[in-house]
Amino acid sequence: MDRQLEPELMTEPEQARAYAEADFEEPNSRFLALFEQCFPGFEGEGYILDVGCGPGDITLRFAERYPGAVVHGVDGAAAMLDLARLEAGRRPALQGHVDFLQATLPDLHLPQARYAAIISNSLLHHxxxxxxxxxxxxxxxxxxxxxxxxxxxxxNTPDEARELVDHYAASEPEVLRKDFFNSLLAAFEPQEIRRQLQEAGLTQLTVEPCSDRHVLVHGHA
Ligand SMILES: C[S@@+](CC[C@H](N)C(=O)[O-])C[C@H]1O[C@@H](n2cnc3c(N)ncnc32)[C@H](O)[C@@H]1O
Known part of the structure; x- marks a missing residue:
């Protein structure tokens, strides 16, 4: 099945709200656990960059987990950043440890020249x-x-994508089910990601499926 592009930015407030309200507890907590597992020696000092941070759930989890770090969540969609800042405002302990910035790939102009870690969840397929x-x-x-x-x-096929949507998002609102289906069709195959890394000169990064629908890219810059 060929890749079918979806719009890059999630700019619609209704779409952003449905996304922020969806239950991503399992994949988001797994993302943090995978980071800890892949990088047990990471000291959590300095600046961490979360690219395509959306409503900031993972950004905030990292800020809580690494109190010695400052986490920059970056997204091109103002609707997402509004929700992220709202959520950050509910956690006064994180003040000064997290910041949300509007910037769009590939033209990022970030406040730090170099980050101590870079994370990104569910951005690549966009x-x-x-x-x-x-x-x-x-x-x-x-x-x-x-x-x-x-x-x-x-x-491999739209039918397989539909089965994943029915299995993992049976009770989610239609707007989210549609997003999930479109995202699966827009996503890359692991082999395509390996080729991207070769072209970027990042062959030290490892690409491996980590569930029936997720692929993980990890390693050191
Ligand atoms: C599916 S959401 C993932 C959000 C978050 N990382 C998470 O795991 O919940 C993808 C996010 O990437 C953002 N995005 C897409 N293309 C982008 C680009 N070119 N530059 C910056 N952000 C982008 C979208 O606006 C959206 O908020």
Whole structure:
């Protein structure tokens, strides 16, 4: 099945709200656990960059987990950042440890020259030019910094995509089910991601499926 692009930014307030209200407890807590598992020696000092942070759930989890770090959540969609800032405002303990910035790949202009770690969940499949994410890693990661990127991978057929939606999002609102289906069709196959990394000169990163619908990219910059 060929890749079918979806719009990059999630700019509609209704779409952003439905996404923020969806139950991502399992994949988001797993994302943090996978980071800890892949990078047990990470000291959690300095700046962490979360690219395509959406409503900021993972950004905030990292800020809570690594109190010695400042986490920058970056997204191109104002509707998402509004929700992220609202949620951050409910956690006064994180003040000064988390910041949300509007910027769109591939033209990021970030306040830090180099980040101690770069993370990204569920962004890659949105990108019409996926090399933008890998350029960001090349440009903004401190040498040796932990990199963790998780995304969906593309099933073989639309029917397989529909089965995944029915299995994992049976009781979610229609807007979210549609987003999930479109995201599966827009996602990359692991082999396509390996080719992107080769072209970006990031062959030290490992690409491996980590569930029936997720692929993980991890390693050091
Ligand atoms: C599916 S959401 C994932 C949000 C969050 N990382 C999470 O795991 O919940 C993808 C996010 O990437 C953002 N995005 C898509 N293309 C982008 C780009 N080119 N530059 C910056 N953000 C982008 C969208 O606006 C959206 O908020």
């Amino acid at each position: 990108l019409h030019q996926p090399e933008g994410l890998w350029q960001c890693v090349r440009q903004y990661a401190r040498p040796g910094a932990p990199i963790l990127v998780m995304d969906l991978f593309r099933p």
